Structure formats: C-alpha cells, structure tokens
Amino acid sequence: MSASDEKAALDISGTQKAVRWYPPKYDIRVEAVPIPQIIDPDDAIVKVKLAGLCGSDLHIYRGHEDVDTDLTCGHELIGEVVALGPSFHHDATGRPELYSTLRVGDKVVSPFTVSCGECHFCRIGFTCRCIHSCLFGIPHLPGGQAQYVRIPKAGGTLFNLSSAQSSSGTGDFSKVSDSSLLLLADILPTGVFAAMQALQHPKIAPILTGKPYPYGGFVPGGALGHAQASTALQDNDRVLTIGVVGLGPVGVCATVSLLDILARLGASQGLQYEVIAVDPIESRRTKMEAVYKAIDVSGKGSGRFAVASIDEGKKLAAEWTDGAGCNAVLEVVGNNSALTLAYDIVRPFGIISSVGVHQEPPLPFTGRDVYNKNVSFDFGRCPVRAMFPIALEILLKRQDVFGGIGEEASLIDRIVSFDEAPQVYEDFDKGRCGKILFDPWR
Amino acid sequence: MSASDEKAALDISGTQKAVRWYPPKYDIRVEAVPIPQIIDPDDAIVKVKLAGLCGSDLHIYRGHEDVDTDLTCGHELIGEVVALGPSFHHDATGRPELYSTLRVGDKVVSPFTVSCGECHFCRIGFTCRCIHSCLFGIPHLPGGQAQYVRIPKAGGTLFNLSSAQSSSGTGDFSKVSDSSLLLLADILPTGVFAAMQALQHPKIAPILTGKPYPYGGFVPGGALGHAQASTALQDNDRVLTIGVVGLGPVGVCATVSLLDILARLGASQGLQYEVIAVDPIESRRTKMEAVYKAIDVSGKGSGRFAVASIDEGKKLAAEWTDGAGCNAVLEVVGNNSALTLAYDIVRPFGIISSVGVHQEPPLPFTGRDVYNKNVSFDFGRCPVRAMFPIALEILLKRQDVFGGIGEEASLIDRIVSFDEAPQVYEDFDKGRCGKILFDPWR
Incomplete structure (x- = not known):
C-alpha cells in the first residue's frame, strides 16, 4: 500500500x-x-x-x-x-x-x-x-x-x-x-541559535583559539596570506563573559544551550566563561535559578553564573570584566529596552545576538553609538x-x-x-x- | 649609545x-x-x-x-x-x-x-x-x-x-x-577590515566550505556535538556576491582587498564570486574601472566584476542573484543613504560590514526591517x-x-x-x- x-x-x-x-x-x-x-x-x-x-x-x-x-x-x-x-x-x-x-x-x-x-x-x-x-x-x-x-x-x-x-x-x-x-x-532551536550566533562570530574567535583578531577567526584557503599577528593573547584574556537579556521560555532555552556549549568549549579549549542572565521579572529569575541548580555539575564546567535584575546585571557586567562589559549579549525579548540594555552591557567589539521578534519602532541607536563601540549585531528569525x-x-x-x-x-x-x-x-x-x-x- | x-x-x-x-x-x-x-x-x-x-x-x-x-x-x-x-x-x-x-x-x-x-x-x-x-x-x-x-x-x-x-x-x-x-x-587596513569582517562571518562560511549553516561555521572543540546537517549545498550555491557601497579612496582599497582575497579563496576553494562596486559619482567610478583594469588578470580569479551607479547597482544585485541580493555589502561611506542602499541590496541572512564613520542620525532601520531580513551588521573603526x-x-x-x-x-x-x-x-x-x-x- x-x-x-x-x-x-x-x-x-x-x-x-x-x-x-x-x-x-x-x-x-x-x-x-x-x-x-x-x-x-x-x-x-x-x-x-x-x-x-x-x-x-x-x-x-x-x-x-x-x-x-x-x-x-x-x-x-x-x-x-x-x-x-x-x-x-x-x-x-x-x-x-x-x-x-x-x-x-x-x-x-x-x-x-x-x-x-x-x-x-x-x-x-x-x-x-x-x-x-x-x-x-x-x-x-x-x-x-x-x-x-x-x-x-x-x-x-x-x-x-x-x-x-x-x-x-x-x-x-x-x-x-x-x-x-x-x-x-x-523555542529550543531559537535559544541554540542565539548562542551559536554569538559563539561563531569572528570577534569571539580570538578568545576561543588564543590567536588575536583577525588571525583567530575562520577563513579557509590561505586568505590571510603569510602575515603574522604582532601581539599574543595571555591566559587571562581567554575569559568569555556573555549576557542574556530576557528569561522568558526562549531566554531559559538560550541560557541552558549557552551553558551547555560553553561547558564543552571550556573543557576542550581551556577557556573560562561567565554568564549573566538578566530579567526584570522576579518569577522569571526564580525559574532561571531553579533551572541552573537542576543542571548537573558536570555540565557547568569551570564557569560562573548569575541571575540578575537589570541594575544588578549592569553592575555585574562591569564588575566581572574590569569595566569592559560582556563579549556578547543574547537579546531574547524583542523590544528597544532590551536592545538598549544589551548595548549598555556589551563591550567594544562585542556582539549582540538578537532573536527577539522586533516590531515597528526604529532601532534605538545612532550611527555614532554603533561606530564608537564597534558593535556587531545579528538580527532575525531562527x-x-x-x-x-x-x-x-x-x-x-x-x-x-x-x-x-x-x-x-x-x-x-x-x-x-x-x-x-x-x-x-x-x-x-x-x-x-x-x-x-x-x-x-x- | x-x-x-x-x-x-x-x-x-x-x-x-x-x-x-x-x-x-x-x-x-x-x-x-x-x-x-x-x-x-x-x-x-x-x-x-x-x-x-x-x-x-x-x-x-x-x-x-x-x-x-x-x-x-x-x-x-x-x-x-x-x-x-x-x-x-x-x-x-x-x-x-x-x-x-x-x-x-x-x-x-x-x-x-x-x-x-x-x-x-x-x-x-x-x-x-x-x-x-x-x-x-x-x-x-x-x-x-x-x-x-x-x-x-x-x-x-x-x-x-x-x-x-x-x-x-x-x-x-x-x-x-x-x-x-x-x-x-x-585606508588600506580599513579596506582590508571591511572585506575581512564580511568574509569571516559565519553566515558566509557555508559558501566557503560547502557545509550548510551552522555546520560550515567555525566553533572549535566539538561544540556542535555529533549533530549532522540535514541538507547539502550544491555547486551552484557556492557563488559569493558582494557589494561595495562607496568608491572613495577607502572604497577602492576595500574593493582591491576584497578582490585579492576572493581570488585566493576562489583558487583554493573552488568558489565563484561576483563583486558590484557602487558609487553615485562618475569620477569615482572611472577611477575604480581604471584600477580594476590595472590589476593583473591572475589576481582576478574566476569572478565577475562591475562598477555601477546606484540604480545600476540595485539592478545588478538582483539580476546576478536571481533576485536574492548580495551575500554581503561593504559600506564604506558613513551616512544613512549608504546604509539604506546596503540594506536594499543585501539578501536575507546577509552581512553589512560598515566601516564608514557614522554620526548623530539614528540608524535608518526599524526592528522589523532587520528581523525580517535576518541582517547582520558589523560597525566601527578599523x-x-x-x-x-x-x-x-x-x-x-x-x-x-x-x-x-x-x-x-x-x-x-x-x-x-x-x-x-x-x-x-x-x-x-x-x-x-x-x-x-x-x-x-x-
């Protein structure tokens, strides 16, 4: 039949x-x-x-x-x-x-x-x-x-x-x-996508590989020629600090996926990582805390993790990075306050991986804002x-x-x-x- | 002494x-x-x-x-x-x-x-x-x-x-x-940077490697696990079409650098490429044409190249790609008309590598514009x-x-x-x- x-x-x-x-x-x-x-x-x-x-x-x-x-x-x-x-x-x-x-x-x-x-x-x-x-x-x-x-x-x-x-x-x-x-x-693939967009970005590659930009990044076929980097990373440069803005269900999926991938990278690459998960709503923070506790320890690797309100998140992003800010921020909300917070806590040459479904309002940044911070954005649907x-x-x-x-x-x-x-x-x-x-x- | x-x-x-x-x-x-x-x-x-x-x-x-x-x-x-x-x-x-x-x-x-x-x-x-x-x-x-x-x-x-x-x-x-x-x-490093930001981006990696997203992209240490892609690229997917908006001195440097790197990639990766270099000013287009003629043929690889006015550029970006648009656009001007043109001629999941020095005006995009096209941006100083x-x-x-x-x-x-x-x-x-x-x- x-x-x-x-x-x-x-x-x-x-x-x-x-x-x-x-x-x-x-x-x-x-x-x-x-x-x-x-x-x-x-x-x-x-x-x-x-x-x-x-x-x-x-x-x-x-x-x-x-x-x-x-x-x-x-x-x-x-x-x-x-x-x-x-x-x-x-x-x-x-x-x-x-x-x-x-x-x-x-x-x-x-x-x-x-x-x-x-x-x-x-x-x-x-x-x-x-x-x-x-x-x-x-x-x-x-x-x-x-x-x-x-x-x-x-x-x-x-x-x-x-x-x-x-x-x-x-x-x-x-x-x-x-x-x-x-x-x-x-929601789970969207969370994974949010994490992967950040981790595959060439501006993150130096931290993963230990080779400075642009040599740490991926381009096949000798496109970089024979040129050599003129600086070298130190061990303490290889700390990856990532923010997550928005801890609704997709934000939780993004955070868990991120922690899972970072743990694998940490184990194989000798990398340290830190994740700051931010939401203004207390019940969402409580859920995220419980989820983090439930993840078995072997999956956590050697990183540190915090769940934070907006103000706490800004403070931690500065404290944990000597004022530099996060290497990447996953924006999992889809409005301009979330994008603005992501910008505020990302460091120069940082990445904003935005999977939130954005609407009619214009992006809340001037050309000077994004030029002066060398920000990279990845927008859109998973x-x-x-x-x-x-x-x-x-x-x-x-x-x-x-x-x-x-x-x-x-x-x-x-x-x-x-x-x-x-x-x-x-x-x-x-x-x-x-x-x-x-x-x-x- | x-x-x-x-x-x-x-x-x-x-x-x-x-x-x-x-x-x-x-x-x-x-x-x-x-x-x-x-x-x-x-x-x-x-x-x-x-x-x-x-x-x-x-x-x-x-x-x-x-x-x-x-x-x-x-x-x-x-x-x-x-x-x-x-x-x-x-x-x-x-x-x-x-x-x-x-x-x-x-x-x-x-x-x-x-x-x-x-x-x-x-x-x-x-x-x-x-x-x-x-x-x-x-x-x-x-x-x-x-x-x-x-x-x-x-x-x-x-x-x-x-x-x-x-x-x-x-x-x-x-x-x-x-x-x-x-x-x-x-200006030459800035031009190289504009090209490298686009070519190192994980959304370009599938075309360079022949492996679909996200598997073509770079993440070391088994972070992608054992998962396998469920689709495969065909030979005709491996055409890279890149626009350059702005042919002032930095734009010429960006175009020459891009062509140089693409020729190396084409030779080593079996890749085809197309470059559309756009400027509204005729004298700049004439200079770019002369520069392209002067580059020796061995450096051109197997690509095709056009210098275009804004309208011609839009037309070519559609014609050469069956309406999809450019995989990436290098924005080498630093104003909102250039950014808007870059957006117009880039395809969904495309990259805008912006090295223009932008000023006070807000970015000319709504959240919906950038979500609906899955656009990636890299802004800032070289x-x-x-x-x-x-x-x-x-x-x-x-x-x-x-x-x-x-x-x-x-x-x-x-x-x-x-x-x-x-x-x-x-x-x-x-x-x-x-x-x-x-x-x-x-």
Whole structure:
C-alpha cells in the first residue's frame, strides 16, 4: 500500500476544535472549524498531539501585527501524520528525503515556518528565509492550536521523529515525552541559535583559539596570506563573559544551550566563561535559578553564573570584566529596552545576538553609538529546521530542564485544554505563567 | 649609545609648520606651532615625511564633530623617529617589542589611533579600542599634518618599517615609495577590515566550505556535538556576491582587498564570486574601472566584476542573484543613504560590514526591517595596528594600484605642500579630487 493509498483510508473530514483569534486584539475564542485537507501535492495533514503557546503569539494577540481577519493561532506543534499528498511516494528521487520516507503514522514536529528544503536558502541552512517561507498561525496558513494542521512543503518542513530515532546517533529518545519534543518546534532551536550566533562570530574567535583578531577567526584557503599577528593573547584574556537579556521560555532555552556549549568549549579549549542572565521579572529569575541548580555539575564546567535584575546585571557586567562589559549579549525579548540594555552591557567589539521578534519602532541607536563601540549585531528569525539536529542533542542531554512539567526546574508549566485558551493567553500576556501547552484532545 | 642618549643629541626645539583647523567649520590655516616634545616616557617624536588627507578629516572640516577649539589636523603619517622617551631601551623586557628595538632613524608608519599594545583590547587585536585609545588630529592630540608629531604609547602604536623589512617574509619593499606605505596608516587596513569582517562571518562560511549553516561555521572543540546537517549545498550555491557601497579612496582599497582575497579563496576553494562596486559619482567610478583594469588578470580569479551607479547597482544585485541580493555589502561611506542602499541590496541572512564613520542620525532601520531580513551588521573603526601585516602583504602585491601617483589607475592623486591645504581640503570636500598627500617639507 503506498502512502497516498493510506491517506485515502483515513476519514479526516468534518470539523475540529481550534483556538481562534479575532481582531482587533485580545479576543481568543475556541471554535469548530473545518478539518484541513490536502490542497497541494506536497502537503501533509498532521493530527496534533500538543501545541505550544509562544511569546511571539502575543504579537498577534496584542494586535501589533496589523492583521484584520480572524485566524487559527499557534506555530508550535507535535503530532502524527494522518494524510500525505501524492508527492510522497517510494521513488520521489531528487527531492528531500522525507518525500520518499515519510509514512502515515510517523511522529513529527514542525518548525514554526514552512521551508521547502529545495531552494538555495534551505540548502544553505537559512531555512526560515526559504523562498516559500510562511509562518503558521496567520490568516492564510492556519496554525497549530487545532486538532489537525495542514503542513505545506511537508517533505522539507517536517522533522520525522520516528526516523530520527533510528538514525540520529543521539541515543534512545523513545521515552522522551511529547511535551519535551515539542520544544523543538521553536523555542529550543531559537535559544541554540542565539548562542551559536554569538559563539561563531569572528570577534569571539580570538578568545576561543588564543590567536588575536583577525588571525583567530575562520577563513579557509590561505586568505590571510603569510602575515603574522604582532601581539599574543595571555591566559587571562581567554575569559568569555556573555549576557542574556530576557528569561522568558526562549531566554531559559538560550541560557541552558549557552551553558551547555560553553561547558564543552571550556573543557576542550581551556577557556573560562561567565554568564549573566538578566530579567526584570522576579518569577522569571526564580525559574532561571531553579533551572541552573537542576543542571548537573558536570555540565557547568569551570564557569560562573548569575541571575540578575537589570541594575544588578549592569553592575555585574562591569564588575566581572574590569569595566569592559560582556563579549556578547543574547537579546531574547524583542523590544528597544532590551536592545538598549544589551548595548549598555556589551563591550567594544562585542556582539549582540538578537532573536527577539522586533516590531515597528526604529532601532534605538545612532550611527555614532554603533561606530564608537564597534558593535556587531545579528538580527532575525531562527532557521529552526537547520538547527534541529543540534537542538535535539541538547534536548536529550538536558531532560532535567526540558523533560518535566510543572516542577520547580521545568521549563513547561502546564498542559491545558483548548477551553482554557482565553484565560491562559491573558495570563501569559500578563506574565502570570510560564510556558503553556495545549492538548487538543483533552 | 642608548636610544635616550641619541634623543638628547637632536635639536627639535622651536617651531614647525602645521595644517590647522578653526571652528566652527571650513577654516583651514597653515601656521607655525611649537615642535612637540616628549612628555611621557612612552612617547616618540616622529619627523613626518608624508601626511595624508582622509575622508574622515572632513567630519572635523565640516564642523560635524562638535569641536569648539582649534587643532592640528590629520591622522595619517609616515616618517622617521627623531626622539624616544626613556621607556625605550635595550632591556625593556615584558613590554611590546618596539620599546627594546625601536631606534632613532627608523622609518615608521602610525595607525590613526594610539594603541598601547599592552591592554586586553590590544592583545586580542581590537587595537582601535585600546583603553588608551586616542585619535590623532583632535584638540588634545595634535595630528599628522605637521612637520613633527608626538606619538603616545609609541612602542605599541608605531609599526617599524625598518625592522618589518627584515622580518616580514613579505619580500623586498625597500623600493616601495613612502606615498604607498603611507596607505597603511588608515585606508588600506580599513579596506582590508571591511572585506575581512564580511568574509569571516559565519553566515558566509557555508559558501566557503560547502557545509550548510551552522555546520560550515567555525566553533572549535566539538561544540556542535555529533549533530549532522540535514541538507547539502550544491555547486551552484557556492557563488559569493558582494557589494561595495562607496568608491572613495577607502572604497577602492576595500574593493582591491576584497578582490585579492576572493581570488585566493576562489583558487583554493573552488568558489565563484561576483563583486558590484557602487558609487553615485562618475569620477569615482572611472577611477575604480581604471584600477580594476590595472590589476593583473591572475589576481582576478574566476569572478565577475562591475562598477555601477546606484540604480545600476540595485539592478545588478538582483539580476546576478536571481533576485536574492548580495551575500554581503561593504559600506564604506558613513551616512544613512549608504546604509539604506546596503540594506536594499543585501539578501536575507546577509552581512553589512560598515566601516564608514557614522554620526548623530539614528540608524535608518526599524526592528522589523532587520528581523525580517535576518541582517547582520558589523560597525566601527578599523583596528589598524592589528591589520598591518595583512595590509602590508596586499600593499606589496598591488603596487599596480597603490604604488603610483597621479596615473589613471593610481589611488593617490597628488602630493602637495601645506600651502595648498585650504584649497585641497575644499576640493576634496567637493569631490573634485581623489587621495591627496602633504609633503611637510615642500
């Protein structure tokens, strides 16, 4: 029986429950809407097992996105394939592997944006800027807070957890919970991305390699010629101080990923590191403290770590670095106060890795500000599909943080039914809860 | 006889000629001022052989820097050491090498800013953000457009061309003219820096290495774990398209450096490249065309190259890349129209390497602009002292461009006397001439 035959065997007509948003703002309703159907040969239909509520859902919720029609919310989902378009068959050669291998019944997680896997941007790993890119949870692509979701370009977009299990080499994850695996849809890869943008930057390379700029940085093929550096780093130059601004769920993911990668680098490169995690909200700081305590000591390496309010963060960034400031700051909020704080605590030749979803306001810097500090910025959306393999490794390694629900050190607070959606949207918007997942079948 | 004995033997008292600026703007005078003296043990006094007029001198000239006292202009100089402070002696151990080795009579070039060579920023290669950093040509540090200049922290700041000759391994440069070597003070290293910031960026690494993001990028020590990329680059993904915005003297240096490095990368990495060099001023485009023709073919590799007006540049950036835009843009102007053009022609996940000296206006981008395009920016001043060795290699290799004076393909237009300073400042400000040098003794 071919995949398309299997599809025909399933009855997925009729209506389903979904979380819906109505303009202009703050209007969340739970409604019955039609179950989506295959409309393009590359589509898959996924039966949603869990859907996440994400900080960036709040942009729509608050009416900041200039959307004037109702929509089905959400862009984080894990589920099971229940139907596949005719592009999925055993000899779909020359196309992304999933077109040949994905089966009805496979467990999948979807990134929060569609990516074809076939254009230049996908091949190069910049999957969130795929030429077919589309965000789930906008008017023309219904989101994941529903019982069923249509996934366009599914052979490029989806990550097959059933086959990853057998081929990833990352160890057994059959016992890892769906709630944990759901974090792969957005927030954990986004956290990893925030950390990687900083750590791969050529201005950080001298600290990692011990060779001064620009010789520590990477350029293959003798592009630096035979020239030699005229200075040398000392051991005490090899301390990496990194700030994290914003300790919502993505900020916690960024911090844990950063600590994990720094511990590996510290062990292999003889590097010392310091992380200062900043948030103005006390409950978020408490969560971050608990998460840090839960991480096993072997993963902490030889670094030091502090959770801080804004004022404390500024003070520590100066004290720990003799006034120089942080080598890099991960900005995980998406507004101008966060960007300004990042600028204030970063040192000259520092990096601001900004994964916050920024809106209409102009950037809060003059040309002179950025020239005089030699600041580097990396802005934008995480290419989740490209970050999956690394994020999965970190997810499996850090089940102490990402595995539980509702414990002191858990990233996820609760799993609720759709009926609670209006309330949890409000609570989340007001900072009264952490990460919430929906079970569409509860 | 020790260096400090030699110093005593020279008579450098009295007055000298210097190019002076008076507030509020456009007021250049040639005046007699006292010859500078050693005032700190780390000082050197340099007898200036040639001094450059640089685009960033125009910020002061035009009154954009809020300076309200007169000053001695200029930050580019080559000359001969005529006096050394007491820190310079044969056993200045534990300090930068020049404190032990620099001698009266040595030929030196100075970066446009002071750098001690001893602080963390200097050791790591970020010399322009030395904790003792100071720009030549401001009220409290008289500039290079004089017959003599005091160089603070001279053992860290100066580059000794006499000893570099014997130890650089870059070949004989005893016949290289002083006018050519002067380009090391600022504009050639700044051009190399603009190119290196782009080429070392992790978002360019996939094109150089053939491995998708983030696996193509550099992070040592297994920080990426065992995870594998889920896509692969094709040969036609490995085309690097780079724009240069601004073809003044620094822009020409940036373009020549870029072409030189790309040719090496192309040869060693099987890479194709394209460079689009943009300027609205016709005379600058004509100069760039002549410079490109003068570069020998072996250095061009397998790339393609175009000089373009703004509209042509936008058109080519789209046509050559199937609408994607440039992988990176070097912004070598220092105003918001240049930054905006760079943004317009860069692709998603592209890099803007900005070495222009930006002023008070806010950056011309909203948070949404930079998020939606996943733009990376590197802003700021070139760490000239750290870039010297690479810049020297390129200088020697590209004497066809950097060696001559006043020829069609020469970067340098003319060498004039200080008496012509008021006129050439005005001409340079109005775009009526290219790079001008002063001979203080003419």
